[in-house]
Amino acid sequence: MDGSIMPTRMLLDIEDLTVRFVTREATVHAVNGVNLQVQAGEVLCILGESGSGKSVTLRALMRLLPAGRTRIEGRITLDGQDVLSLDRKRLQAMRGGLVSMIFQEPMTALDPVYTVGAQIIETVRQHRGGSQRDARARALELFELVKIPSPERRLDAYPHELSGGLRQRAMIAMALSCAPKLLLADEPTTALDATVQIQVLILLRRLQREMGMGTIFVTHDLGVASEIADRIAVMYAGRIVEEGPVADILNNPKHPYTQGLMASTVHAQDRQADIAAIPGSPPDLRRLPAGCSFRPRCAAALAACRERVPTPVFPAANHMARCFRVAAEMGEGA
Amino acid sequence: MQIQPLPDDDLDPRDRGGQAQPLLIVEGLRKFFRVKTQDGKPAAVKAVDDISFTVFKGETLGVVGESGCGKSTLARLLMHLIEPDYGTLIFDGEAVDSPDGITVDTLRQQLQMVFQDSYSSLNPRMPVRDSVAFGPLVHGKTREQARAVAKDMLTKVGLNPDLFGPRYPHELSGGQKQRVNIARALAISPRMVILDEAVSALDKSVEAQVLNLLRQLKRSFSLTYLFISHDLNVVQYISDRVLVMYLGRVVELGPVEDIFSRPKHPYTQALLGSRSSMDPARRLEEPPITGDPPSPIDPPSGCRFRTRCPYAEAVCAAEMPELSTWRDRESHVTACHMQNSASGHSLADVMGRA
Structure with missing residues (x-):
């Protein structure tokens, strides 16, 4: 992003999303008021550790969470449609058509008893109709697009017959089969080997650019985010604590x-010195602390952090942080 | 035995060979698993194929490689959790599982292991303090002594024994469980610990805490580590020397600075080149190599990396490159025809001299 104001089109608008899982014993506050926008053609990385609510946000958007024990509040508008009020039929048209998702484990996301080709053909015919032959031609085209070697033969392979990298490429092919406007990727390269991970990342980046898809890419890995993101949203305990252009967040992070x-994150540290680790561990989502959820682990906490959840402040253009310390420093600077 | 008394008065009484004697020497270790291919033909997974290396006292030897390269099989072979087909282990000068050496039991009192999955490696029906006390109990301590050791070890890994000791594994976070596993490994005062992807499943902020803890424990207990990981950044940070594996073979071995600043083997170069610069202004535009690692069942002939190697020539398919001659802990050795001027590889002269 070069900072110039471009005429952009809002693809996705998430307003004040809250997701709670209710069981007899406890209520898990997984997502606590998330606001997110994705423009057409842009890559937003949601960066966070396990339990930060990043995957739950994606699943809420796909309406994949179990209806019985999930309480979702807020508003999700995708390409003009109100996602949370879609009926079953519209939802089916949305999933795989308008928006599709890539998961971390292609082995569990693909059906083991059908060939990968059959699964793509099924998706294509479900959304676009057409003959078996046309759908197979489309599947072959997709396999070539994601650079699967000997694609004709691989269409007839079962998921277990493919290597990890090829399985993930097959899943990407399936996700792209109906040219979605929004692609959701939930740690798609985490389970892959280092030399394969970078191949899949570069492939995804290229396809995203060529097809002009809006993309939400969930990861815990700063290196992955730095390779693919236009913007980064950092999540902690179900809230976005910082958001901004990728270079701003990585070079000039504001939130503690x-x-x-x-x-x-270990990256060319001094080998003689300890790593500056964050003390403690993330909060229990059943019993979130009052005020800022990061306060118990924060070295820079103020009295106000204990009382209220910080409201967003903007230390730079398009760069948001929810932190009283950042707000105080901005006040001093003014 | 006539040994010069060393000035170092906190010398470990179990140290039999002295500082110069490597703690562990592995020679010609091999493990093939018999399997059947899809059409029913017998085949072999060449998980560990003729591996030799040395671990010095007090060092951290990092082992890197992708999935299927045999690094976990190697760890299990060293612990004798699986039996090697061939090869010898020499622990502090004594052959393991040999009539004139030490038994596997004796080995395991001095060599312990921490696994990647912190949950499945703890007994879910046992409070964690009992898991930690189990080792000392088995190795001859009384119940009270074992309890005391457990309490002490939990404190040393940063867990309050009164608070966390009575808990069951499912009541702990991933980082806390891994601390318990470390406490359990250290409870019988081993001299060497194998850490098999021990921090890989942890969140970054927790991973950093556990890495700091491991470094601190190594200093206070004078430990030697074999640190297995797929994360090159972590290996670079924690290791003194690094061993790079590919499909069951050692492709490169050397001091950490040499491996990371002057990698010789094309595979090591590709691994290092696959790392993100962490700078969005300097993104990788081309992957250093293409394709997945091949299956370790019936691996490629000759050099196993040749199917993905940009420099592969006929000689690479015909002959398996041998590891160059290893001399001491400063040696930087590699198994690549390009590094051997007599191999006949067209780039051998250029690279060999470099």
Whole structure:
């Protein structure tokens, strides 16, 4: 992003999303008031650790969460449609058509008893109709697009017959089969080997650019985010604590959690010194602390952090942080 | 035995060979698993194929490689959790599982292991303090002594024994469980610990805490580590020397600075080149190599990396490159025809001299 104001089109608008899982014993506050926008053609990375609510946000958007024990509040508008009020039929048209998703484990996301080709053909015919032959031609085209070697033969392979990298490419092919406007990727390269991970990342980046898809890419890996993101949203305990253009977040993080995450990521550290780790562990989502959820682990906490959830402040253009310390420093600077 | 008394008065009484004697020497270790291919033909997974290396006292040897390269099989072979087909282990000068050496039991009192999955490696029906006390109990301590050790070890790994000791594994977070596993491994005062992807499943902020803890424990207990990981950044941070594996073979071995600044083997170069610069202004535009690692069942002939290697020539398919001559802990060795001027590879002269 070069900072110039471009005429953009809002593809996705999430307003004040709250997701709670209710059981007899406890209520898990997984997502606590998330606001997110994705423009057409842009890659937003949601960066966070396990339990931060990043995957739950994606699943809420796909309406994949179990209806019985999930309470979803807020508003999700995708390409003009109100996602949370769609009926079953419209929802089916949306999933795989308008928006599709890639998961971390292609082995569990693909059906083991059908060939990968059959699964793509089924998706194509479901959304676009047409003959078996046309759908197979489309599947072959997709396999070539994601650079699967000997694609004709691989269409007839079962998921277990493919290597991890090829399985993930097959899943990407399936996700792209109906040219979705929004692609959701939930840690798609985490389970892959280093030399394969970078191949899949570069492939995804290229396809995203060529097809002009809006993309939400969930990851815990700063390196992955730095390779693919236009913008980064950092999540902690179900809230976005910082958001901004990728270079701003990585070079000039403002929120103490983002700063801690960067300091604790091992990358060419001094071998003689300890890593500056964040003390403690993330809060129990059944019993969130009052005020800022990061306060118990934060070295820079103020009295106000204990009382209220910080409201967003903007230390730079398009760069949001929810932190009283950042707000105070901005006040001093003014 | 006539040994010069060393000035170092906190010398470990179990140290039999002295500082110069490597703690562990592995020679010609091999493990093939018999399997059947899809059409029913017998085949072999060449998980560990003729591996030799040395671990010095007090060092951290990092082992890197992708899935299927045999690094976990190697760890299990060293612990004698699986039996090697061939090869010898020499622990502090004594052959393991040999009539004139030490038994596997004796080995395991000095060599312990921490696994990747912190949950499945703890007994879910046992409070974690009992899991930690189990080792000392088995190795001859009384119940009270074992309890005391467990309490002490839990404290040393940063867990309050009164608070966390009575809990069951499912009541702990991933980082806390891994601390318990470390406490359990250290409870019988081993001299060497194998850490098999021990921090890989942890969140970054927790991973950093556990890495700091491991470094601190290594200093206070004078430990030697074999640190297995797929994360090159972590290996670079924690290791003194690094061993790179590919499909059951050692492709490169050397001091950490040499491996990371002057990698010789094309595979090591590709691994290092696959790392993100963490700078969005300097993104990788081309992957260093293409394709997935091949299956370890019936791996490629000759050099196993040749199917993905940009420099592969006929000689690479015909002959398996041998690891160059290893001399001491400063040696940087590699198994690549390009590094051997006599191999006949067209780039051998250029690379060999470099």
